[in-house]
């Protein structure tokens with residue numbers, strides 16, 4: 364496992380993923396029932412954009428730095444912007460919140476959160492991130508296997524699947540995890556982050572998961588035409604059992620990211636499968 368999210372923290376794909384995450388959490392938590400959250404690939408929890416790894420790629424320059432300077436970002440980014448400001452009390456944009464920080468900040472007393480991370484170094488950082496959050500635990504475990512463990516506390520299940528895509532079988536393992544989660548709890552909300560390289564891979568994934576999840580909300584942010592399959596030309600969030608009312612906000616997220624950070628041939632689209 365070579366992937367470290369610190370190289371990519373705060374880039375355009377994180378903006379799509381994390382604005383979608385905060386919107387889903389808001390919608391799911393409008394229900395008073397307890398929420399059990401599993402973050403299958405949690406990473407370090409938060410990132411120092413001044414650190415060596417982040418500076419080596421500079422990806423946040425075309426991501427969170429632009430977001431925090433913009434005065435035209437739609438209000439669906441407010442929760443993410445608030446979290447960035449909270450993590451940087453002295454101003455500036457040095458620290459960027461990962462999914463564990465965003466989830467931990469949203470957690471209510473009745474909710475449970477399990478964050479899985481396999482790498483020793485990122486697991487140590489993740490443990491520090493979550494050590495003071497009641498109801499949250501860091502687990503050094505394979506998130507694909509942990510995703511479907513039933514919580515036993517009732518309420519709704521929300522699973523975030525965000526693998527590094529450095530292994531050829533990541534797509535198949537996501538599909539297997541979706542099969543298992545929805546097989547055990549057909550109401551579970553499952554949000555998957557995917558890179559958009561070429562349409563064939565994306566279509567094949569959607570067809571593979573169709574039997575388990577016949578109706579998915581798909582939010583695509585294509586920063587450029589999908590003409591070079593060796594590049595990450597954009598990203599998508601694919602959501603099973605998306606809570607009602609989020610679609611227009613996901614449209615606003617993708618449209619702003621593509622309009623602000625994409626090329627002229629970029630495209631933002633939110634659509635549903637099986638309709």
Ligand SMILES: C[S@@+](CC[C@H](N)C(=O)[O-])C[C@H]1O[C@@H](n2cnc3c(N)ncnc32)[C@H](O)[C@@H]1O
Nearest residue numbers: 368404405406461462480481482505506525527
């Ligand atoms: C894209 S990063 C996660 C970023 C995080 N979700 C966020 O938004 O802040 C993927 C992480 O998954 C970890 N990882 C890879 N395979 C894993 C597995 N099978 N189970 C749990 N973690 C894994 C990697 O070490 C890496 O830190």
